[in-house]
Every structure is written in C-alpha cells, then in structure tokens.
Amino acid sequence: MKTYIIVGGSKGIGKALSTLLLENHKVINISRSKPDINHRNLKHFSCDVIQDSLPEIETADGLIYCPGSINLKPISRLSLDDFKDDFEINVLGAVKVIQKYLSTLKNGNTPSILLFSSVASKLGMPFHASIATAKSGIEGLVKSLAAELAPNIRINAIAPTVTDTELASKLLRNDQMIKNITERHPLKKFLQPKEVAQMADFLLSEKCSSITGQIFEMDCGIVTLKL
Numbered sequence: 001m002k003t004y005i006i007v008g009g010s011k012g013i014g015k016a017l018s019t020l021l022l023e024n025h026k027v028i029n030i031s032r033s034k035p036d037i038n039h040r041n042l043k044h045f046s047c048d049v050i051q052d053s054l055p056e057i058e059t060a061d062g063l064i065y066c067p068g069s070i071n072l073k074p075i076s077r078l079s080l081d082d083f084k085d086d087f088e089i090n091v092l093g094a095v096k097v098i099q100k101y102l103s104t105l106k107n108g109n110t111p112s113i114l115l116f117s118s119v120a121s122k123l124g125m126p127f128h129a130s131i132a133t134a135k136s137g138i139e140g141l142v143k144s145l146a147a148e149l150a151p152n153i154r155i156n157a158i159a160p161t162v163t164d165t166e167l168a169s170k171l172l173r174n175d176q177m178i179k180n181i182t183e184r185h186p187l188k189k190f191l192q193p194k195e196v197a198q199m200a201d202f203l204l205s206e207k208c209s210s211i212t213g214q215i216f217e218m219d220c221g222i223v224t225l226k227l
Contacts, residue, residue: 001025001041002109003059004204007049007097008066010035012165013116016193017064017200018042028057030097049093054100061108062204063101065094065115069134070167072127083130090134091141098145105153112204113149115142117159117215123223135159139215146213154212156203161219163191186221 002025009018009029018027018035026041034044045055049067069089071082094115105111117139120132142157149155162168162181172178172190181190199218202208217223 002061003028004062004064005030005057005060005097005101006064006066007031007093009064010044012066012167013160013163013193013196013200014064014066016197017066020194020197020201021204028060030055049097050088054097057101057104059108060101060104061111063097063105063111063113064200064204065097065113067093068116068118068167069131070171071130073130074127075129078130083133086130086134087137090131091137094138094141102153110206110209111153112208112212113145113153113155114200114203115155115157117142117157119159119161119217119219119223121159121215122217123219142215143213150212154208156208156211156214156216158196158199158203159215159217159219160191160196161185161222163193163196165193184222185219186225186227189220191218191220 004021004025005028006014006018007030008014010031010033015035018029019037021027022039022041029035029044030047032048067089069086071086098113115138118131118135120128121135121139138157142155145155162171164172182188196218
C-alpha cells in the first residue's frame with residue numbers, strides 16, 4: 001500500500017483518481033473543499049494551495065497536482081492579470097507543492113509525480129492563448145524535472161482534451177455544444193473523469209517504472225488525426 005498526495009482531489013479528475021486509488025492505497029487530499037468521499041484510507045487538509053502554507057506530510061510515495069483553469073477569451077480581452085492568474089494556478093502551484101514535498105518523496109517507495117497539461121499546448125485553438133501558455137509551462141517543467149530528479153523520482157503529465165467536469169461545464173452546457181465537441185474529435189467522444197483517472201493510476205504504478213519525462217495526450221484523436 002502506497003501513500004499518495006493529491007492536490008485538488010475533491011472534484012473532477014482529482015476526485016475520480018482519489019476514488020480509484022483508495023481501493024488499494026492511502027490518499028492525502030489537499031484542497032479548499034472537502035471531498036464527499038468517506039474512506040478509512042483518506043485524509044483531508046483544507047488548504048488554498050496558492051495562498052496558504054502547505055501541511056507537513058512525513059510519508060508519501062507519489063504527488064499528483066490537479067488544479068487547472070479554463071479561461072477562454074480573445075487576446076484583445078485577456079489582461080496581463082489573466083495570464084498571471086492562469087500561470088499561478090497551473091504552474092506556480094505545481095512548483096510550490098513539488099518544492100514542499102520533494103524531500104518527502106525522495107524517501108518514498110519508487111516515487112513519482114504526475115501533472116496535467118492540455119491538448120491546447122499542441123493544438124492551436126482560438127481563445128486559448130492564456131491556458132495554452134500556462135500548460136506549455138507544465139510540459140517544460142515535466143521535461144526539466146525528469147532530467148533533474150532521475151533516477152530517484154519519475155515525473156510525467158497527462159494532456160487531456162475536453163473532460164466532463166465542473167471546470168469544463170461551460171463548454172458542455174447544452175446539447176448543441178456537446179454535439180459540436182463530440183463531432184470535432186475523430187473518436188466522436190470526449191473524456192470522462194474516470195478515463196483520465198485510469199491513465200493516471202497506470203502512470204503512477206510499477207508498470208510504468210521505466211517511463212519519465214513524458215506527456216501523454218488523451219485527445220480522442222483531435223491532435224494527431226484529421227479524418
């Protein structure tokens with residue numbers, strides 16, 4: 001049984017991953033809201049990762065940073081503060097928790113770190129300038145830290161397409177928008193949180209002990225295929 005720190009495990013992909021990992025592992029969740037999950041292996045710390053001091057944790061074998069943002073505006077309406085806020089949530093928050101728990105992870109059992117990017121880092125889409133910039137920072141962070149932390153700690157990222165979470169609710173708010181997004185993807189679907197959680201579980205597992213510094217696109221074909 002391993003111990004995983006999940007930042008943002010009360011909603012969306014983070015909640016789906018917490019639910020999956022709790023079947024066989026201990027989960028320490030750090031988020032502003034408490035997850036609506038009751039389990040003997042779950043411990044929760046209420047914390048705003050950007051504003052607050054992070055809790056002291058003595059033992060951990062993995063770290064997953066889930067917070068993100070979807071700030072879609074034309075460049076003429078994006079302020080510098082929009083770019084700063086997205087970068088802080090997506091990148092600086094991840095850096096903060098990695099720095100905080102790095103020594104803890106170094107003492108863990110085959111430790112690994114998992115971050116989240118976006119298909120917007122590879123696929124140019126209108127109105128995605130701010131989030132694409134931030135998520136590209138995540139991908140650079142993964143590559144750099146994979147080299148720096150080898151051979152002791154692995155780090156990878158998942159880059160999902162649209163996922164049916166509260167964060168993406170504005171993109172899926174009516175039947176026509178759901179149809180349009182579905183049709184844009186070659187596999188004629190978008191993602192469910194459980195699918196992304198299953199990929200995350202795989203990347204954290206011993207089955208991926210030889211994989212580090214990689215960005216895994218869960219794109220339903222939209223980045224690499226044109227049909």
